[in-house]
Amino acid sequence: MKRLLQLLSMVVLALTLSAPVFAGDGGRTPLPSIPAAKGDQCVEDTADMRRNHMKYLKHHRDEAMRQGIRTEKHSLKACLECHAPVEGNMAAGGKDAEGHFCVNCHVYAGVTLDCFECHATKPETSAQFHPLVSPATAALKAADRPDSTELLNRLVGVTENKTGVAHE
Amino acid sequence: MSEHKQPDLARREFLGRGAATAGVALAPGVMLYGVVHAKPADEPVSSKVRWGMLVDTSKCSSGCNACVDACNKEHGLGNETHSRDTQRTQYIRKVELRHKFTGATHSLPVMCQHCETPPCVDVCPTGASFKRADGIVLVDRHICIGCRYCMMACPYKARSFVHETLTDQRPHTPRGKGCVESCTMCVHRVDEGRQPACVEACAADGSNAIIFGDLNDPNSEIAQRVKTYASSEIRADLGLNTGVRYQGL
Amino acid sequence: MKNTKFLEIGSGKGYYGLLALLGAIILAGLGAFFYMEHTGHWVTGMDNQIVWGAPHVFAIFLIVAASGALNVASIGTVFGKKLYQPLGRMSALLAIALLIGGLTVLVLDLGRPDRLIVAMTYYNFKSIFAWNIILYNGFLGLVAVYIWTMLDPTVKKFYKLAGFAAFVWRLILTTGTGSSFGWLVARQAYDAAIFAPMFIVMSFSFGLAVFLLVTMATYNWTGRPLGDVVIRRLKNLLGVFIAGVLYFVMVYHLTNLYATEHHGVQAFILRDGGVFTQAFWIGQILLGSLLPLGLLFCRFTRDSRFWIGVASILVILGGFAQLYVLLIGGQAYPLVLFPGYDVSSSFADGAVNSYSPSLPELVLGFSGIGVAMAMMVVGMRVLRLTPASLADDVADPHHGK
Numbered sequence: 001m002k003r004l005l006q007l008l009s010m011v012v013l014a015l016t017l018s019a020p021v022f023a024g025d026g027g028r029t030p031l032p033s034i035p036a037a038k039g040d041q042c043v044e045d046t047a048d049m050r051r052n053h054m055k056y057l058k059h060h061r062d063e064a065m066r067q068g069i070r071t072e073k074h075s076l077k078a079c080l081e082c083h084a085p086v087e088g089n090m091a092a093g094g095k096d097a098e099g100h101f102c103v104n105c106h107v108y109a110g111v112t113l114d115c116f117e118c119h120a121t122k123p124e125t126s127a128q129f130h131p132l133v134s135p136a137t138a139a140l141k142a143a144d145r146p147d148s149t150e151l152l153n154r155l156v157g158v159t160e161n162k163t164g165v166a167h168e
Numbered sequence: 169m170s171e172h173k174q175p176d177l178a179r180r181e182f183l184g185r186g187a188a189t190a191g192v193a194l195a196p197g198v199m200l201y202g203v204v205h206a207k208p209a210d211e212p213v214s215s216k217v218r219w220g221m222l223v224d225t226s227k228c229s230s231g232c233n234a235c236v237d238a239c240n241k242e243h244g245l246g247n248e249t250h251s252r253d254t255q256r257t258q259y260i261r262k263v264e265l266r267h268k269f270t271g272a273t274h275s276l277p278v279m280c281q282h283c284e285t286p287p288c289v290d291v292c293p294t295g296a297s298f299k300r301a302d303g304i305v306l307v308d309r310h311i312c313i314g315c316r317y318c319m320m321a322c323p324y325k326a327r328s329f330v331h332e333t334l335t336d337q338r339p340h341t342p343r344g345k346g347c348v349e350s351c352t353m354c355v356h357r358v359d360e361g362r363q364p365a366c367v368e369a370c371a372a373d374g375s376n377a378i379i380f381g382d383l384n385d386p387n388s389e390i391a392q393r394v395k396t397y398a399s400s401e402i403r404a405d406l407g408l409n410t411g412v413r414y415q416g417l
Numbered sequence: 418m419k420n421t422k423f424l425e426i427g428s429g430k431g432y433y434g435l436l437a438l439l440g441a442i443i444l445a446g447l448g449a450f451f452y453m454e455h456t457g458h459w460v461t462g463m464d465n466q467i468v469w470g471a472p473h474v475f476a477i478f479l480i481v482a483a484s485g486a487l488n489v490a491s492i493g494t495v496f497g498k499k500l501y502q503p504l505g506r507m508s509a510l511l512a513i514a515l516l517i518g519g520l521t522v523l524v525l526d527l528g529r530p531d532r533l534i535v536a537m538t539y540y541n542f543k544s545i546f547a548w549n550i551i552l553y554n555g556f557l558g559l560v561a562v563y564i565w566t567m568l569d570p571t572v573k574k575f576y577k578l579a580g581f582a583a584f585v586w587r588l589i590l591t592t593g594t595g596s597s598f599g600w601l602v603a604r605q606a607y608d609a610a611i612f613a614p615m616f617i618v619m620s621f622s623f624g625l626a627v628f629l630l631v632t633m634a635t636y637n638w639t640g641r642p643l644g645d646v647v648i649r650r651l652k653n654l655l656g657v658f659i660a661g662v663l664y665f666v667m668v669y670h671l672t673n674l675y676a677t678e679h680h681g682v683q684a685f686i687l688r689d690g691g692v693f694t695q696a697f698w699i700g701q702i703l704l705g706s707l708l709p710l711g712l713l714f715c716r717f718t719r720d721s722r723f724w725i726g727v728a729s730i731l732v733i734l735g736g737f738a739q740l741y742v743l744l745i746g747g748q749a750y751p752l753v754l755f756p757g758y759d760v761s762s763s764f765a766d767g768a769v770n771s772y773s774p775s776l777p778e779l780v781l782g783f784s785g786i787g788v789a790m791a792m793m794v795v796g797m798r799v800l801r802l803t804p805a806s807l808a809d810d811v812a813d814p815h816h817g818k
Contacts, residue, residue: 063212067213069212070209117345119339124338124339254765255464256465258763263766265758267758268757278766287601290541290544292544293536293541293550296539313532314528314529315536320468320604325752325754325766329528331464332458347529402755403754
C-alpha cells in the first residue's frame with residue numbers, strides 16, 4: 001500500500017513537472033518575441049549564431065580593442081546596423097527596454113547581458129549601410145564605397161560615427 | 169550557404185589603395201594635416217608606429233575651449249544627469265597657468281598623455297588599463313572592475329570614473345557605469361586614418377595649436393617639429409616618455 | 418607548561434543579542450551596498466578627485482589590523498613566548514575575521530563588483546594590487562591551516578611550520594598593502610618607500626589594540642577569569658607599538674619637510690589643511706598616540722582595565738584618523754603637474770579637493786566591522802578557541818617562581 005502510494009505520488013510529480021512539454025508550442029509556454037532584423041540574412045548561419053554569437057563577439061572585441069583589428073563581420077556595432085530597434089520603438093531608449101533584439105532573447109533565457117551597460121543599443125544614424133547583408137553584393141558594394149565618401153563627409157563637416165570602410 | 173572564407177588579400181589591397189588614391193583625387197580642397205595612412209582593418213597595430221600629439225601653447229588662447237567641446241561632442245560626454253560637477257567625466261581640459269614668481273601665463277589642454285611606461289597600466293590589477301602596440305593607452309572596459317587604482321596612480325589626473333548609468337552612448341565610444349575611462353586619442357578615428365577630434369577642432373578653429381601624427385615616422389610633421397624645436401613633457405622628471413608633448417612651456 | 422583548557426563560549430541571551438545587533442549592522446551594510454551599486458557612485462561623496470573615500474579608510478584599517486592581530490599568535494609560535502601561546506587561536510581567528518571584514522567593504526565598493534571573478538582570473542603581475550589579491554587569499558588559507566594545526570592534535574607537528582609561514586606571509590602582505598600607496602609616484606603624499614615598514618608597525622599597533630579589546634570583552638562577558646599578567650604584558654607591548662608608529666610617522670614627515678618639493682603637501686597636512694590638520698594633530702598624534710601612551714604607562718591608569726580599554730579604543734580611533742589623513746588628505750592635496758605655477762582648470766587642477774562621506778559609505782564601512790565581529794563571535798562559539806581561564810596562576814609561565 002505504502003509503495004503504491006509512493007509510486008502514485010512520483011507519477012503525479014513527474015507529470016506536473018513535465019506539463020509544459022505536453023502543452024507544446026502555442027500552449028502556455030511563453031516564447032521570446034524576437035524583432036525582425038533588417039536585411040536578408042545574418043553574417044553567419046542562424047543556428048551557428050545562436051550557439052556561438054558570444055564567442056564571435058568576445059573574440060572580435062579583444063582583437064578590435066587590443067590590436068586595432070576592426071573588421072566588420074563580427075563587430076557589435078555592425079550587428080546593430082541590422083538588429084537595430086525600430087525608430088520610435090521603446091527599445092531605442094536603452095538597454096533594458098523591451099523590443100530590442102538582443103535584450104528580448106536574453107531576458108527570456110535569463111542570461112545577464114552586460115554589453116549594453118556601455119555599448120550603444122542602436123546605430124547612430126539609421127541611414128548607415130551594412131555591407132554584409134548578402135555575400136554576393138558585399139564585394140560590389142565595397143567597391144561602391146571608397147574612402148572618398150569619408151573624405152567628402154569631412155569636407156561638408158559631417159562628423160557622424162562610421163562603421164569604417166568596407167573591406168570584405 | 170554564407171561562405172565567408174578569407175577574401176583575397178591582393179584584391180583588398182588594390183581596392184584600398186585605389187580607393188585612397190581616388191579619394192585624394194576627388195577631394196583636393198580638403199586640408200590634410202599630417203595625413204595619416206589608415207592601416208587595413210584586418211591588420212593589427214604595430215609598434216612601428218607611435219602616435220603622438222604636439223601642443224604649441226603659444227597658439228593656445230585662454231578663453232578657447234574648442235578642443236574640449238569637440239571631444240565632449242565626439243564621445244558623447246556630459247550626458248550624466250545625476251553626477252555632481254566633480255563626478256562628471258572629462259577627457260580633456262584646458263588648464264590656465266600663472267607662474268608664481270615671474271607672472272608668466274600659459275593656457276594649454278591636458279588630456280591622457282599616453283605615456284610610454286604608463287603608471288596606470290602598471291597598477292591595474294586586471295590588466296584592463298593597457299597600452300596598445302602603437303602607443304595609445306586605453307581602458308578595456310570589459311575587464312575593468314572599477315577599483316579606481318589607476319586614477320590614484322595617474323600623474324596627470326587624466327582618468328574619470330562613471331558614477332551613474334548612462335544611455336545614448338556614441339557607438340564608437342562605449343562607456344558605462346562603474347568603469348574608468350580617459351582620452352583614447354580618438355582611437356576609432358585614428359584607426360580609420362583620421363585625426364583626433366580635438367586636433368581637428370583646433371585646426372578648424374584656426375588656432376592650429378595641436379598637431380597629431382606618427383612620432384616614429386621621420387617625415388611626419390610632428391616628428392620634424394619635435395626634432396627641430398624644443399618640446400617638453402609635463403612632469404618630465406617622472407621619465408614616462410609621454411606621447412603628448414608641449415612647446416612654449 | 419600546563420596544558421591550557423580551551424572551551425567554546427556559551428550561548429544565551431547575550432550571545433544571540435550580540436549576534437542580532439551585528440546582523441542588523443551587516444544587513445544595513447548590504448542595503449547600502451545594493452543602493453550604491455544599483456544607482457551608481459554618484460550617491461557617494463567620492464568623485465573624480467577623491468576616488469577612494471570612507472569605505473577604503475575602513476577597509477584598509479581592517480586589513481592592516483588583521484595582519485597585526487596575528488601578531489599575538491606569531492609571538493607565541495615563532496618566538497616561543499609561553500604567555501602568548503594560549504592566546505594563539507583567538508588571535509588567528511581574529512586575523513581571519515578582520516581580513517574578511519575589510520575585504521568585504523573593499524569589494525563591495527568596486528565600480529563593477531559583479532566582475533570580482535574577473536579580478537580573480539585576470540592578473541597583471543606588475544600591479545601590487547594584483548599581488549595583494551593573491552596575498553590576501555593566501556593569508557586566509559594559511560591562517561586557516563595554522564588554526565587547524567592548533568586545534569587538531571594529529572597535525573600538531575606542523576604547528577611551528579604553519580606559524581612561521583603565516584608570520585612571513587603577513588609581513589609580505591602588509592608590505593604589499595603599504596606599497597600600494599608607497600609605489601604611487603603621482604602624488605605628493607605618497608611615493609615613499611617608508612610606507613611599507615610604516616604599515617607593518619601600524620598593523621602591530623592596530624591589531625593588538627583590537628585584540629586586547631576583543632579579549633577583554635570576551636572574558637568579561639563570558640565571566641571567565643582574565644589575569645593581570647596577560648593584560649600587563651599585552652598593554653606594554655601595545656605601548657611599544659604605538660611608539661613605533663610615532664617613530665615612523667615622524668621620520669616620514671621629517672624627510673618630507675627636508676625636501677623643498679614636498680613643502681606644499683607638508684604645509685597642507687601639518688598646518689593649512691583644515692580638517693586634515695585637525696585629524697592629524699588631534700586625532701592621530703594626540704588622541705591616537707600620546708594620550709594612549711600616557712594612559713598605558715602612567716602610574717594612575719596603567720593597571721586599570723577600564724583605562725587600558727580606553728587606550729585601546731583611542732589607538733583604534735587614532736588609526737582611523739591616520740588613515741583618513743593618509744588616504745583622503747593625500748588625495749585632497751592637488752597633483753603637482755606644473756611646479757612653480759598657480760594652476761586652475763575645469764577639472765579641479767591646482768585646487769584642494771574636498772570630501773564629505775555620505776551615509777551609504779559610512780554604513781558600508783561599519784558593516785565591515787560587523788562582519789568581522791560576527792565571524793569572531795560565531796567562531797568562538799563553534800570552535801574551541803578561547804582558554805577556559807587566563808588567570809595568573811594558569812596563564813603566567815613565571816607564576817609561583
